[in-house]
Amino acid sequence: MNNKIVHSDLPVLLVGGGALDNGVLEAALSRAGLVVAADGGAAKALAAGRMPDAVYGDMDSLSPELQARLAPGVLRPVAEQDSTDFDKCLRHIEAPLVLGYGFLGARLDHQLAAMTVLARRPDRRCVLVGAEDVVCVCPAELELDLPVGERLSLWPMAEVTGRSEGLRWPIDGIVFRPDGVTGTSNAVSGPVRLRMDAPGMLLILPVERLEALVSALDHAPRWPARA
Missing domain, CATH: 2.60.120 (Jelly Rolls)
Structure with a gap:
């Protein structure tokens, strides 16, 4: 198990497995420095031609075949079931900003869970980007x-x-x-x-x-x- 923290002095792009326009993702990836994926979000990053720098989650949404395609050290399983894959990622990233794609849209329960994580971890500055909206914790x-x-x-x-x-x-x-x-x-x-x-x-x-x-x-x- 490799749960080391991703450190970056620049914004980090975080890719989730939810609803996400391929063109929007490709444009975001083209401008990104480090890329982290939440479980099944790795499949979206790979499909867009980008090897993620780290993948966190319980890996229940990432097939063994896709896991085998990841570079050594990229897969970082977090086995506990008490938090979402988004939470697992956010607490393992130390960066001035995290831009999260694939966490808004489609399932309402997943969106609510993601916004709960934002509120729970206000010190981890993160903006979730959807098809219509962007959302973050308002600073002081x-x-x-x-x-x-x-x-x-x-x-x-x-x-x-x-x-x-x-x-x-x-x-x-x-x-x-x-x-x-x-x-x-x-x-x-x-x-x-x-x-x-x-x-x-x-x-x-x-x-x-x-x-x-x-x-x-x-x-x-x-x-x-x-x-």
Whole structure:
């Protein structure tokens, strides 16, 4: 068993086994440095012509034939069944940013599980990229330059409060909870500045704003690991 950590000073591309457009994946892989796959995501990376640098998971979705195609040292089984393959990957990557493809879309339960992992590991900065949206844990402070009228949604994974500038409906003074007040379908009214009091809020933007989000996250403070 080889569970060593993947270290990178640059963003890491993480490929999951969920719904993923081949053209989108090929374009992302062409720009990627290190590539990590979550179990069956290795098949997608190989089909796109890229050997992943590491594959984590319980390997229940990766056939023996595909496992045999992986380069020595790439396969890193994590046998426990108490976490998802996405979680297994995220906790084994140390990088300024992880871009996750193949974790949004198709099965709703898989999407919910992935977003739960984002909230559980706010110190592991990760943006999940889907066909329509990108989602990440909102940092303590974030400044975004987005077009006026752009959709910006906030979804609490726990009780959380914060403050905002540049939103049509400010969030100041609101206590957000997943079973209470949420912040979907807000809209940009000017330069956006968000401040969160805890790492419980997910930020959701249109996929076309991925580069703007990545640029903003590069200048944002990081949350500490949960105790």
